Amino acid sequence: MATSVVEYFTEHDGHRCGYCGSKDSNYSRGMWAHSLTCEDYEDLIDRGCRRSGKYVYKPTMDTMCCPSYTIRHKALEFKISKSQKKVLKKVTKYLTVENSGIDKKQKDDSSAAEVVSKEKTPGDDRTKLETERRNCNKTSEDNMDGACVSREQIKTSPPSVNVKPQFTRFLVDSPLEPGDEDDSLEHGYGSFHQQYWLDGVLIAVGVIDILPHCVSSVYLYYDPDYSFMSLGTYSGLQEIAFTRSLQKKAPSLKYYYMGYYIHTCPKMRYKGQYYPSFLLCPEAYTWVTLEKCTPKLDVTPYAKLDDSHAVDEPVDTSQVMVLHQRQAMPYMIYRAIKRNTDDHQTVEQYAKIVGNKFANNVLLYRA
Ligand SMILES: [Zn+2]
Structure with a gap:
């Protein structure tokens, strides 16, 4: 059976923004995907990630200048x-x-x-x-x-x-x-x-x-x-x-899925012209029709799009699967083996980005 393996990077520098031209306010976190099953990658794009080659990244929505909302369309209702x-x-x-x-x-x-x-x-x-x-x-x-x-x-x-x-x-x-x-x-x-x-x-x-x-x-x-x-x-x-x-x-x-919808960049709003469009709520990870989102985005670039009380599930780092010395194991076992490891924050950050389902299925490489 195919197994997905990723390596997570913690660097978080601001990069030039291609949408508004700002020098250093485009933030994202990313991972190198050594291999991914199609199912696992689908879980990632439903968490707001995209791939560029084998690099998979997720924009840091609440701090970046031009928040990038994942947009998808129901092809059958187009x-x-x-x-x-x-x-x-x-x-x-x-x-x-x-x-x-x-x-x-x-x-x-x-x-x-x-x-x-x-x-x-x-x-x-x-x-x-x-x-x-x-x-x-x-x-x-x-x-x-x-x-x-x-x-x-x-x-x-x-x-x-x-x-x-x-x-x-x-x-x-x-x-x-x-x-x-x-x-x-x-x-x-x-x-x-x-x-x-x-x-x-x-x-x-x-x-x-x-x-x-x-x-x-x-x-x-x-x-x-x-x-x-x-x-x-x-x-x-x-x-x-x-x-x-x-x-x-x-x-x-x-x-x-058309990638990202950038409301702050009028040139990039064309993706919303494919009807019906849905944006991924960056906090609840649910889908909201574009018509409901635009009044909010007209006021503020970053917004929780889902009006209901839906929130993301809390992460459980103990069950994050890791790959250590060619062995797959839950993070809690890895921590028991590597007693002095101080990577708990990193693993927690990773789990928050990818969500529990992905973190429990995919192997996170640990040296
Ligand atoms: Zn920008």
Whole structure:
């Protein structure tokens, strides 16, 4: 059975904030994830954590300048907005309608439209659409409220590794152990790159994690030459459609996580435009509809979002599982062995971040 192992870091320096530009008021705590099962990682994102490569961090919400609230969407209840519909129409038009040499038969044959590539004819500004069958997902068949999302070009593949170290560390490395416990998804669970191809050119890549209950968006990067296609919005819509298509095969997989919602940064509020949105309460760890949160966040950047009396459960450090000299043991045993250890505060801090369930399942490395 796969076991998750993490190493917790206590450093807590302020870093530059990418949202408001402040020099040193972006705080987070983090751990190096040597390995994580998809279930264990899901527990972490439901505690407000995110991963960057194999590093998993949690913003220190109550002290940072721009609190980062975990945002998720119920993919099955998704309602497309007018502006999102516009983006879809724009992209679809660009891909399929104007100047395309596609014939009627191809257009109607949606089953063959899993991967579409748009080719420019040399010396001619007209475009030709080609469809070809490849091993990829079928989000093309998933329409959202009549908005056509067909003929997109998504291929789901395990991340390739033959790339530069920094890219690898940030966008390819993943602590997630590919889970294949149930075979409802042909590609299984874990970390993937969704590639968007156009004219045989890779124009965007979405890094996603497919987990038991959700698709979690990690990062999107794209060729700036194609920014006119609003690829950020487009890929969000695609990933919601993708979640819906996976749900048909794996019924419990019904949420789409977009990472962090930053209310203090107007540019980052677009994530709240995917309806319905829910934010994770940073104190009760329950989900609250965005409409209920925004009046509070308009007043103060940090707020307990859940109005009920719900609070986080108290941590029990004695039951935190640790890995010491290749042996798994509860922290209380470790303390009995290492009598002079003074790491109780560290372990308590770790347990508060990850929660009891995670702390009781996952091994915390101790020297
Ligand atoms: Zn900030």
